[in-house]
Amino acid sequence: MKVGIAVKLGLLLALVGVLAAGVTGFYAYNSSRALLVDSAKNELLTSTHVLARRITLVREELSRNLQTLTRHPAALAALQAANPDQEDQLATLFRLRMESDPGYFQIRLIAAGNGGMERVRVDRDGKELIRVTGDELQEKGHYSYVFDTLRLAAGQTYLSRIVINRERGSHSALGQPAVQLAMPVVDPQRGPLGVVVINVDLNGLFALLAADLPQEYQLFFANQEGDFLIHPDRSRTFGFDRGRRVLIQDEFPDTRDLVEGRSQQVMTDTGIASDSSAPLVAAFIAQQASVASNEKGFILGLAQPRAAVIKQADALGTVILQIVLGICLVCILLAALVARAVTRPINLMSAAVEGFADDDSAKDLPVRRRDEIGALARSFSRLRTQITQQVAELRQSRVELEHLAQHDTLTGLPNRALFGDRMEIALASARRDDARLALLFIDLDRFKPINDTLGHAAGDLILKEISDRIRAHIRESDTAARIGGDEFVVLLRNVSHPDDALSVANKIRDAAALPFIFDGQPPITLSVSIGIALYPDNGIDMLSLAKHADTAMYSEKARNRMFATPEQD
Amino acid sequence: MSRLRHHLQLLCLLLSMALPVAASAGDALRVLTWPGYADADVVKVFEQRTGSRVEVTLIDSDEALWQRISSRDAADFDVFAVNTAELQRYIESGLVVPIDSAAIPNRALQLPQFSDPDAVPGIMRDGKLFAVPYTYAEMGLIYDRKQISEAPDSITALWDPRYQGKVLVYNGGSHNFSLASQALGHPTPFQLREEDWPAAVDKLIALRRNVLSFYTQPDESAELFVSRGAALLFANYGSQQLKLLQVAGADVGYVIPREGALAWLDCWAVTRGVKNKTLAEAWINYLLEQGPGEVLTARHGLATTTSQPSHQEGSGRLVWLEPVENTERRIRLWERIVSGDRASRVLAP
Structure with a gap:
C-alpha cells in the first residue's frame, strides 16, 4: 500500500483512537487509585472508631468488674477487720475473674x-494464678492507684498512667506495659477503707482487641503527650522508660493536631517515618480518658501499608490496560476500514480518469452514492460522456475531411492525389512480386459539346454515370479515379497478361457506349478513348507509365488505335 | 506500575548511597544526660556550628546512668553527665577516658572553685582530668508556705506525721539511704556499717509510709506537688524543681536543713567508647559558654559553674555526694522498699 491518503488517514484515525483510549485509561487508573486511598483511609478511620469503642467497652467492663468486686460484702468485711474467711472468699472471686480474663495481670484488695x-492479691505467673499471702504482701500506699483512688467516690474508676511495671514481686507483670484500674471500697460510715486494683496487661489486651483486624493493619497507641505505648516496632514503645521519648507526632507529623488538642481525628497517607521502610495510609483519633486518670487521653491509630492499598488499584489497572488495548485494536481496525471506505471510491475515480475512454472502468464509477463522492462521480460521468461524444464527432469530421481531400466530390471516385498514392503502393508491390499492372487513361470523346448544349447538370450526370460504369467493370482491388474534367484513370493490379487489360478496357468502352437516357430527352451516346500502359512493359515508374498511357489514349483518339506503340526514345 | 515503583525505589537507594558522604562529616554525637542539660535549642546551635548530629538520651537516676554506660562497655555513648561521687566507679572501671584540658578553653570562664581541679574532689586521677564540672545543686527541702508556716529546719521533717501523705521524695536507691543515714544521725551517710542497715531500712520504710509518692522526674514532682496538694518535697534536682514550682504558681520556700543538704556536682565525662573525641570535647567546651549557661539558669533554675549562685533560703552546710559503700546493695534494697516490702523481706538476702 503506497503512502497515500489511505495510510495517512488511517494512521491519524488510529492515533486519535489510541490516544483517547490511553488518556481515558490513565485517568481512570489514577482516579481509581485516589479513590482507593480515600476509601482505605475512611475504612481505617471507621475501624479505629470501632476499636476505640471496643476499648471503651473493655474499660466499662473493667469498671463493672471493679464495681462487682468493691461492692462485694467480703471486700468491705475484709477491710473492716482481719477476716481470713472473707479474704479467702475474695481471693476465689479474684481468681475466677482472672481465669475468665487472661488480660488481667493482678487483682488486689489494698487497705487504705x-x-x-x-x-488479698492474686497474681498471674505465666499460665498459673498465684495467691500471694503473708509476708509477700506489700505496702502500696505511695502508688497513685492507691492514693488517687482513695479520693474517689464509691463506684468511680481510676485509670493509672500506662507505664512499664517496675514493682518487684509482681510476677508476670514485672517489666511489662501495664495499666491499673482501681475503685475505692467505701464504708458508708467510715469512708474509703481500701481499693480494689486490677492490673491489666496492655499488650495482651490490645492483641485481643485487634485480633480480628486485617493482617496488614498496624496498630498504634500513644498517650496524650504522644509517647508510643503500642507500635508495630516494640522498640519504639515506652521510650520515656528508657530516657529517650519516641513520639507519634514525630513519626506522623499530622498527629500533632491531636496531641495539641486541635482536632479529634486525622487521616494521613504521607506518614513516612525516617526509619520506616514503607509509606502508610493511616487514621488516628484522639480519645479522652472518661474516668479519673493521670492520663489526659490517648491517641489511637490504625495504619495500612500504602502498597497494600495500591495493590488493589494495580489489579484494576490491569483490567483497564486490557480494555484500553482492546479499544486500541478496535480503533486501528476501524481506522483501516474507514480509510479504505473513503479512499476506494477515490481510487475508482482515479482509475476511471486514467482509462477515460474505456467503458469498462467507467462502469465502476460510484455514481449511485448519495454523498459528495457520488456527486463527484456523477459530474465526472457526465463530463466524460460529453467529451466522448465530442471526440466522436470530431473523428467523424476528420474522416469526412480526409475523404473529401482524397475523392472527387462529383463522382465519389478517388482523386488524383489518392490515386497517386495507390499507384505508388501498387508499383512497389508489383516490383517486389515481379507482377504486372496496367494503367488505363480514359477520356470522353466530344464531351464538351454535350456539356455546352445540355448544360452542366446533364454533363455532371453523365460523368457520374460513366464513373459508375467504370467501377462496375473493375475488381475491387483495382482503382478508378477522376483526374480531370472528363478524364479518368484506372489502375489494374496483378494483370497476368496484356490481353486482360485490353479486355477490361474493351468492357469499359462498351459500357460507356451504351446510351444515356434522361427524362424527356432523346438518348445520348458517347464514346471513350482509352490508352493503356503496362508495367513493366511500358515503363517502370508512374511518370513514364502515365506518359505512355496518355500518349496511347491520344493516339487512339486520333488514329483509332488501341494500343500505343512501344516507346521510341 | 509496580515496576515504576521499583525504579523509584532503586533511585532512592542510589541517592541514599550518595548521601553518607555528606553525613559522615557529621557523625552523631551520642549524649547521655539529665533533663534540662541539653535542650533542643542548645543542641541545635551546636549542630549548626559543627555540622554534626547530636543524639540526646535522657536518664533520671544514677542507677539508670550506670546501667546505660556500663552495659555495653560504654560503646553506646560518647559523652555523659555524671556527678563527682558516681564518677569514681566509672574511672575505676575504665569506662571514661582523660579529657585534654587544652581542648576545653572555656574552663577559664569557670569560677575558681570549679576550674581548679584540686578544689573539686574526684575529677582528677593520677594527674589526669576525667571530668569538667557543669552544674551543681544541693538537695534541699521545698515546702509549701501555705501549709507549713515555719520553714522546716531538719531533714526529719520528711518523717513528720503531720505531713503524712503530703511528702514527695525522689525515687533513688543510693542516696535515699544517705538521707536515712543523715536522719538517723550517722556521721558518714555514704558509708553504712553492717549494723546500720536494719535501722536504715526501717527508716526508709517509715519514710515510704509517710510520703504521698516517690517521683523520678522534675516535671513529675512539680505536677504531683501542685495537683495533690503536697506540703514538703525532697528536692533531688534542687533549684531546678524550685523554679518549676514557682513557674506553676506555687508559693514555695527552699531550705537547707541543719543536717546539711546532700549536694551533687554534675560534670561532663567522655566514655572510652567515644567515636569522635574532638567533637565530644567541643561539646563540653560549648556548654560552658554563656548561651547554654543562661538556658541552664533561666529556664531550669540550675546553677552554672561560671557565675555566682543566687542565694537560697536556709543556712545548712552542703554535704558533697561521695561514693557509697555498696551501690548494688542500696539499689536492691531500695527497689524492695519502693515496691512495698516489709523490713524482713527487704533485708532478706
Whole structure:
C-alpha cells in the first residue's frame, strides 16, 4: 500500500483512537487509585472508631468488674477487720475473674491504712494464678492507684498512667506495659477503707482487641503527650522508660493536631517515618480518658501499608490496560476500514480518469452514492460522456475531411492525389512480386459539346454515370479515379497478361457506349478513348507509365488505335 | 506500575548511597544526660556550628546512668553527665577516658572553685582530668508556705506525721539511704556499717509510709506537688524543681536543713567508647559558654559553674555526694522498699 491518503488517514484515525483510549485509561487508573486511598483511609478511620469503642467497652467492663468486686460484702468485711474467711472468699472471686480474663495481670484488695497494705492479691505467673499471702504482701500506699483512688467516690474508676511495671514481686507483670484500674471500697460510715486494683496487661489486651483486624493493619497507641505505648516496632514503645521519648507526632507529623488538642481525628497517607521502610495510609483519633486518670487521653491509630492499598488499584489497572488495548485494536481496525471506505471510491475515480475512454472502468464509477463522492462521480460521468461524444464527432469530421481531400466530390471516385498514392503502393508491390499492372487513361470523346448544349447538370450526370460504369467493370482491388474534367484513370493490379487489360478496357468502352437516357430527352451516346500502359512493359515508374498511357489514349483518339506503340526514345 | 515503583525505589537507594558522604562529616554525637542539660535549642546551635548530629538520651537516676554506660562497655555513648561521687566507679572501671584540658578553653570562664581541679574532689586521677564540672545543686527541702508556716529546719521533717501523705521524695536507691543515714544521725551517710542497715531500712520504710509518692522526674514532682496538694518535697534536682514550682504558681520556700543538704556536682565525662573525641570535647567546651549557661539558669533554675549562685533560703552546710559503700546493695534494697516490702523481706538476702 503506497503512502497515500489511505495510510495517512488511517494512521491519524488510529492515533486519535489510541490516544483517547490511553488518556481515558490513565485517568481512570489514577482516579481509581485516589479513590482507593480515600476509601482505605475512611475504612481505617471507621475501624479505629470501632476499636476505640471496643476499648471503651473493655474499660466499662473493667469498671463493672471493679464495681462487682468493691461492692462485694467480703471486700468491705475484709477491710473492716482481719477476716481470713472473707479474704479467702475474695481471693476465689479474684481468681475466677482472672481465669475468665487472661488480660488481667493482678487483682488486689489494698487497705487504705497500714501504708496501703495489700490484703488479698492474686497474681498471674505465666499460665498459673498465684495467691500471694503473708509476708509477700506489700505496702502500696505511695502508688497513685492507691492514693488517687482513695479520693474517689464509691463506684468511680481510676485509670493509672500506662507505664512499664517496675514493682518487684509482681510476677508476670514485672517489666511489662501495664495499666491499673482501681475503685475505692467505701464504708458508708467510715469512708474509703481500701481499693480494689486490677492490673491489666496492655499488650495482651490490645492483641485481643485487634485480633480480628486485617493482617496488614498496624496498630498504634500513644498517650496524650504522644509517647508510643503500642507500635508495630516494640522498640519504639515506652521510650520515656528508657530516657529517650519516641513520639507519634514525630513519626506522623499530622498527629500533632491531636496531641495539641486541635482536632479529634486525622487521616494521613504521607506518614513516612525516617526509619520506616514503607509509606502508610493511616487514621488516628484522639480519645479522652472518661474516668479519673493521670492520663489526659490517648491517641489511637490504625495504619495500612500504602502498597497494600495500591495493590488493589494495580489489579484494576490491569483490567483497564486490557480494555484500553482492546479499544486500541478496535480503533486501528476501524481506522483501516474507514480509510479504505473513503479512499476506494477515490481510487475508482482515479482509475476511471486514467482509462477515460474505456467503458469498462467507467462502469465502476460510484455514481449511485448519495454523498459528495457520488456527486463527484456523477459530474465526472457526465463530463466524460460529453467529451466522448465530442471526440466522436470530431473523428467523424476528420474522416469526412480526409475523404473529401482524397475523392472527387462529383463522382465519389478517388482523386488524383489518392490515386497517386495507390499507384505508388501498387508499383512497389508489383516490383517486389515481379507482377504486372496496367494503367488505363480514359477520356470522353466530344464531351464538351454535350456539356455546352445540355448544360452542366446533364454533363455532371453523365460523368457520374460513366464513373459508375467504370467501377462496375473493375475488381475491387483495382482503382478508378477522376483526374480531370472528363478524364479518368484506372489502375489494374496483378494483370497476368496484356490481353486482360485490353479486355477490361474493351468492357469499359462498351459500357460507356451504351446510351444515356434522361427524362424527356432523346438518348445520348458517347464514346471513350482509352490508352493503356503496362508495367513493366511500358515503363517502370508512374511518370513514364502515365506518359505512355496518355500518349496511347491520344493516339487512339486520333488514329483509332488501341494500343500505343512501344516507346521510341 | 509496580515496576515504576521499583525504579523509584532503586533511585532512592542510589541517592541514599550518595548521601553518607555528606553525613559522615557529621557523625552523631551520642549524649547521655539529665533533663534540662541539653535542650533542643542548645543542641541545635551546636549542630549548626559543627555540622554534626547530636543524639540526646535522657536518664533520671544514677542507677539508670550506670546501667546505660556500663552495659555495653560504654560503646553506646560518647559523652555523659555524671556527678563527682558516681564518677569514681566509672574511672575505676575504665569506662571514661582523660579529657585534654587544652581542648576545653572555656574552663577559664569557670569560677575558681570549679576550674581548679584540686578544689573539686574526684575529677582528677593520677594527674589526669576525667571530668569538667557543669552544674551543681544541693538537695534541699521545698515546702509549701501555705501549709507549713515555719520553714522546716531538719531533714526529719520528711518523717513528720503531720505531713503524712503530703511528702514527695525522689525515687533513688543510693542516696535515699544517705538521707536515712543523715536522719538517723550517722556521721558518714555514704558509708553504712553492717549494723546500720536494719535501722536504715526501717527508716526508709517509715519514710515510704509517710510520703504521698516517690517521683523520678522534675516535671513529675512539680505536677504531683501542685495537683495533690503536697506540703514538703525532697528536692533531688534542687533549684531546678524550685523554679518549676514557682513557674506553676506555687508559693514555695527552699531550705537547707541543719543536717546539711546532700549536694551533687554534675560534670561532663567522655566514655572510652567515644567515636569522635574532638567533637565530644567541643561539646563540653560549648556548654560552658554563656548561651547554654543562661538556658541552664533561666529556664531550669540550675546553677552554672561560671557565675555566682543566687542565694537560697536556709543556712545548712552542703554535704558533697561521695561514693557509697555498696551501690548494688542500696539499689536492691531500695527497689524492695519502693515496691512495698516489709523490713524482713527487704533485708532478706
